[in-house]
Amino acid sequence: MAEISSDVIRGYNDIIILYLLLNDPSYGYEISKQIRTLSEDKYIIKETTLYSAFTRMEKNGFVESCVDQDLAGGKKRTYYRITPAGREYYRAKCEEWMLTKEVIEKFIAGEGRAV
Amino acid sequence: MAEISSDVIRGYNDIIILYLLLNDPSYGYEISKQIRTLSEDKYIIKETTLYSAFTRMEKNGFVESCVDQDLAGGKKRTYYRITPAGREYYRAKCEEWMLTKEVIEKFIAGEGRAV
DNA sequence: TATATTTACTCCGACAGGCGTAGTACGACA
DNA sequence: TGTCGTACTACGCCTGTCGGAGTAAATATA
Numbered sequence: 001m002a003e004i005s006s007d008v009i010r011g012y013n014d015i016i017i018l019y020l021l022l023n024d025p026s027y028g029y030e031i032s033k034q035i036r037t038l039s040e041d042k043y044i045i046k047e048t049t050l051y052s053a054f055t056r057m058e059k060n061g062f063v064e065s066c067v068d069q070d071l072a073g074g075k076k077r078t079y080y081r082i083t084p085a086g087r088e089y090y091r092a093k094c095e096e097w098m099l100t101k102e103v104i105e106k107f108i109a110g111e112g113r114a115v
Numbered sequence: 116m117a118e119i120s121s122d123v124i125r126g127y128n129d130i131i132i133l134y135l136l137l138n139d140p141s142y143g144y145e146i147s148k149q150i151r152t153l154s155e156d157k158y159i160i161k162e163t164t165l166y167s168a169f170t171r172m173e174k175n176g177f178v179e180s181c182v183d184q185d186l187a188g189g190k191k192r193t194y195y196r197i198t199p200a201g202r203e204y205y206r207a208k209c210e211e212w213m214l215t216k217e218v219i220e221k222f223i224a225g226e227g228r229a230v
Numbered sequence: 231t232a233t234a235t236t237t238a239c240t241c242c243g244a245c246a247g248g249c250g251t252a253g254t255a256c257g258a259c260a
Numbered sequence: 261t262g263t264c265g266t267a268c269t270a271c272g273c274c275t276g277t278c279g280g281a282g283t284a285a286a287t288a289t290a
Contacts, residue, residue, distance in 0.1 A: 004215050006248050007126030007276070012219050013247085019222040029267050039218045049248050051268070056247085075256060077267065094224050100119050101216065103154045104127050107134040109209050121277050122247070128276080144238050164277055166239070171276085190285055192238065 004043050013045065013053050014062075015097070018082055018090040021063065025081040028054065054080055062086035119158050128160065128168050129177075130212070133197055133205040136178065140196040143169065169195055177201035 020031050028050055035045050057063045063080040082090070135146050143165055150160050172178045178195040197205070 004211065004218065005126060008211060008215050009219075010125050010247060010276090011120060011122030012222075016219070016222040019224075027267080029265095038221050042214060043218045046249055047268080048250080048270095052247075052249095075267075091224070096119065096123060097219065097223055099157060100123050103119065103158045104124075104131070104212065106153050107127075107131040108212055109134075109206070125247090125276060142238080144236095161278055162239080163241095163279080167276075167278095190238075 009043065012093075012097075013049060014057060015090055015093045016043075016045070017050070017053055017057070018062065018086055018093075021080060021082040021086070022090070025079045027077050027079050029077075054078075057086065060085075060089075062089050121164075124158065127208075127212075128164060129172060130205055130208040131158075131160070132165070132168055132172070133177065133201055133208075136195060136197040136201070137205070140194045142192050142194050144192075169193075172201065175200075175204075177204050 016035060017031055020026060020034050026034075028047075032045055032047065032050055035043060054063065054065070058065055058080070061083055063082055063086055065078050065080050068077045068079060131150060132146055135141060135149050141149075143162075147160055147162065147165055150158060169178065169180070173180055173195070176198055178197055178201055180193050180195050183192045183194055
C-alpha cells in the first residue's frame with residue numbers, strides 16, 4: 001500500500017494535532033495514539049515530529065502547555081491546550097486545505113481518468 | 116483569500132508537473148503558465164522550484180530532457196519528456212494523494228462541522 | 231529608434247519541517 | 261532480571277522550497 005511521505009504530510013501535522021485539541025487539552029503520547037487510531041493505522045506520526053510541532057506551535061501562540069507533576073511516582077506529563085489564536089490558525093489552515101485540494105485535483109488522475 | 120503555502124504544496128509539485136507532461140513533452144516556461152491557467156491563478160509555481168524539480172526528476176529518471184537549439188536567434192529551450200518510470204511514479208503519487216486526502220479529512224473541519 | 235516587457239532560463243545560499251538516532255526514567259508484568 | 265509500555269528530550273542531518281540576482285534574446289510599446 002501507498003505510504004504517506006513526509007513531504008506530503010508536511011504542513012498538515014499542525015492541523016491534525018490542533019484538531020485533537022479542539023475539545024480537550026491533551027498530551028503527546030495520547031495525541032500520537034489518537035492519530036494512529038483515527039487514521040486507522042494509515043498515518044503514524046513520528047515522536048520527534050510531534051514534539052517539535054508542540055514546541056513550535058507554543059512559540060507561535062497556538063497552544064499553551066502546563067506540566068502535570070502529580071502523576072504516580074513523580075512522573076510528569078505535559079498537557080497542551082489550544083488557544084484562540086490556535087483555533088484561528090486551525091480554521092485558516094482548513095480553508096487552505098480546501099483550496100489546495102481543489103487545485104491539486106486538477107492535476108490528479110482520479111478514478112477512471114486515463115493516465 | 117487563503118494562499119497555498121509551500122509546506123502544503125510540497126511533495127505535489129512533482130505530480131503537477133508530470134501531469135502536464137503526460138500527453139506531450141513541454142518546457143519550463145510553458146508548464147509554469149499552464150499551472151497558473153489550469154489552477155485559475157490559485158497556484159503560481161516559483162521558477163526556482165520548477166526548474167529544480169526538473170533537475171531532480173531527471174536525476175531520478177522520471178523525465179528526459181532535450182535542448183532545442185533551433186529556435187530563432189540561437190535561443191535555447193529545454194524540453195522534458197516523461198519516462199515510463201515517471202508515469203509509474205505519477206501513478207503511485209496519485210494513489211498516495213488519495214490516501215493522504217482520506218486521512219487528512221478526518222482531521223479537517225469541513226463544511227458544517229463545528230470548530 | 232529607444233525602452234520596457236516577455237520569454238527562458240541559471241546559480242547561490244538560506245530556511246524550516248520532518249526524521250533518524252540516541253538517551254532518560256519510571257512502572258508493570260512475566 | 262529483562263522487556264515492554266509510557267512520556268518525553270536533545271542533536272544534527274536532509275530535502276524541497278524560495279528569495280534574490282543575473283543573463284540574454286525576442287517582441288511590444290512609446
